[in-house]
Amino acid sequence: MEDEVDRLVAAWRRERPDLDVEPLEVLSRVSRLARHLDRARRLAFSEHQLEPWEFDVLTALRRAGTPYQLSPGQLLTQTLVTSGTMTNRIDRLAKKGLVERLPDPSDRRGVLVRLTDEGRDRADQSLAGLLAQERAILGELSRAQRSELAALLRQLTAPFDNIPG
Amino acid sequence: MEDEVDRLVAAWRRERPDLDVEPLEVLSRVSRLARHLDRARRLAFSEHQLEPWEFDVLTALRRAGTPYQLSPGQLLTQTLVTSGTMTNRIDRLAKKGLVERLPDPSDRRGVLVRLTDEGRDRADQSLAGLLAQERAILGELSRAQRSELAALLRQLTAPFDNIPG
DNA sequence: CCACACTGTCTCGACGTCAAGAGAGTCGAC
């Protein structure tokens, strides 16, 4: 089945036959798919009265395991936002009672963000919802294809995740 | 090589061994990679004094071929933004002299957005820059792997692009 | 020919993000 990127690539080949636009076949699809996923996630989370950004922060803390706390800096690397954004997110989640800020006992510059009990429940509930939705989207692919796809994507993400930039 | 999603998935398996988090192997990588790509594109375009959103609109018009014009509605489906956003983008591009608004002769509700000569030049220049950068990112993969990856991604994007949602 | 539902674009206010930089605290070299 044809998608929007097929049309996009065909158009470039007509308009700029001098250029090799093959990279777009992969990376434009990644960008567009991510955009579709954002929209789908927004819808899925609205049933739990949760925004995607709230989910990202709460689940990062949930994954950390007891006592469910991380520094703002650790949250930055997991969520790929800037520090100003993270300060703002923590403020709002704290106001809603889903996280709390504690001083870091071992570094007085530092802060620890800890999940409250309610925050933990919300994280657990919405993760289940997200997985259900993602499974539906991936229904197109066989198990073997999914693992093939994951492996190829890992090759592209690893440099970004390991050489900080 | 391990990436951040490997760590994320391992953490979930430890914290929530009752859940099957395999879908994250694919879709979390897509979202994170898109975020890294956004940052990289922002950097690449800054050499051309162009924002990513400007690139998206100008190249959509460029791809349309002479006379390089599309309706705002057509631009929406290509760029995956809302109509309010597109109005705003067209305003700003028009103020910079890169596009102009013309009345649609066949529908008096409608508008046609047309690329100016300068807009066309900027689109052409920055496309070349983007492709160079993307080629560097994809250097990790062989030609066969890239086409395998493109085919798998197409299966996921096609439903979104064809069943409007 | 005239309702009436629909389409295409724009307006508006609220919101989240970013980049740049400030301020407090840490730690190694000397």
Add this chain to the structure above:
DNA sequence: GTCGACTCTCTTGACGTCGAGACAGTGTGG
């Protein structure tokens, strides 16, 4: 010890996006 480079978090102001709705124009069924 203490100077200076570095790290960590937060502040600020500008900016872009979104969602909801307004409005003009279209075109179809009765």
